[in-house]
Amino acid sequence: MKIRSLALLSLLVTALTACSVSIGTPKVEEAELEKSVKDSLNEKVGQEPDAVDCPSDLNGKEGTTMRCSLTAGGDRLDVILTVTSVDGDTIKYDIAVDQG
Template sequence: MTLRTASAVLAALASAALVSAGCSVSVGTAKVDKDDLAKQISTELEAEVGEAPDEVTCPDDLKAEVGATLTCQLTGRGETYDVTVTVTSVDDDDNVKFDIKVADQPS
């Protein structure tokens, strides 16, 4: 991959405006495990821009409540970006849907 292409991929990761995703949680837990959340973020961003980030980490589990937010970290091509995750819905089957917003600038 050329430097120009690598820069374009990183820019695409950083500007992936808003991605909607969903994740199932276990009955009674009322949260999405931080490792499962990080994997889901990586999968969704890879589907959006064609390349997975080098790493995604989340500091805590995500509460399965509409409006709950969590800031995770995305690393790609040596730069780190904040990723804000916001729960948009939780259905009766404990399926949590959330939006993913990658910061425009590295942190």
């Protein structure tokens, strides 16, 4: 089952929305971002990853990308986040599991 879930994860691309209030450029705080990615993967695949680790907050500037890591069992996969739009303090981003 783990192999099946990892195969599904490798095909996953989904849109996420996160809100954050900040002064200046809006951002999604690191802990909130990791939880949001983890919850979304659980919802889409039906299996929660053991951990999602992002290096920092995600700045709300369209086109910004960030590489996070996902751990499921003994496997580690890279996850790419891409900001698709920003409306005030609402940041929308896509998440994709890196194939390489």
